Amino acid sequence: GAVVSQHPSRVICKSGTSVKIECRSLDFQATTMFWYRQFPKKSLMLMATSNEGSKATYEQGVEKDKFLINHASLTLSTLTVTSAHPEDSSFYICSALTTSTDTQYFGPGTRLTVL
Amino acid sequence: GENVEQHPSTLSVQEGDSAVIKCTYSDSASNYFPWYKQELGKRPQLIIDIRSNVGEKKDQRIAVTLNKTAKHFSLHITETQPEDSAVYFCAATKAAGNKLTFGGGTRVLVKP
Numbered sequence: 690g691a692v693v694s695q696h697p698s699r700v701i702c703k704s705g706t707s708v709k710i711e712c713r714s715l716d717f718q719a720t721t722m723f724w725y726r727q728f729p730k731k732s733l734m735l736m737a738t739s740n741e742g743s744k745a746t747y748e749q750g751v752e753k754d755k756f757l758i759n760h761a762s763l764t765l766s767t768l769t770v771t772s773a774h775p776e777d778s779s780f781y782i783c784s785a786l787t788t789s790t791d792t793q794y795f796g797p798g799t800r801l802t803v804l
Numbered sequence: 805g806e807n808v809e810q811h812p813s814t815l816s817v818q819e820g821d822s823a824v825i826k827c828t829y830s831d832s833a834s835n836y837f838p839w840y841k842q843e844l845g846k847r848p849q850l851i852i853d854i855r856s857n858v859g860e861k862k863d864q865r866i867a868v869t870l871n872k873t874a875k876h877f878s879l880h881i882t883e884t885q886p887e888d889s890a891v892y893f894c895a896a897t898k899a900a901g902n903k904l905t906f907g908g909g910t911r912v913l914v915k916p
Contacts, residue, residue, distance in 0.1 A: 693847075723903060732893060732906045733848065782847065791901035792838070795847040 692716050693785045695796035702773055703804055710768045710799045712783030718763035719785035723793065724756075727780040739766040773803040806831040808896050810907025817884050818915055825910045827894035828876040834896040837877050838904070839868060843890045851892075852879070884914045 745758035757769040784793040835856035840848035895904040
């Protein structure tokens, strides 16, 4: 149980395009999901907290118009990187919260490369 | 806000030896402390967690201890095996279910 999937696992795009990343909880409902960014050999940096049916809460320094988050159902949250630039290249990981144990389970991550 | 410091940043041990990773946190209101293991290019996986109402928790070769007074907690891995090689992250939060603050990570290498 407590499986979280992410799609795509890897994406390469041109500068200026937008990229959508999906995070799904496969066998449980998640009212809360989290989006992280991880640079090589670094820790996880929380970008935003995604709550089903309401606006996401962004961490300080994260541009909400740049990183659009939509949590439209209890099993799906999406992160859209708008007008991507090379500095947005990173490993993006989501996690979903199981309310039964208040535990976060992570997705496999999406490696974004912006050319 | 919460700040979590993790030491050491790298740890090399001989197979069969023990490994200990230590974390300190700043917010005395924090009461949930999970540990995650991340292999290269993979997702972080929860390996053990502890809540503030207990001082120690053990699961086979892995144990975590918590000292609330000193605001630090530690991960202990006994009888290390090559497959224990990975990056380990500690984290803290005021309540399980809230956003986590992660430590900087410890890269563990178990030499056969």
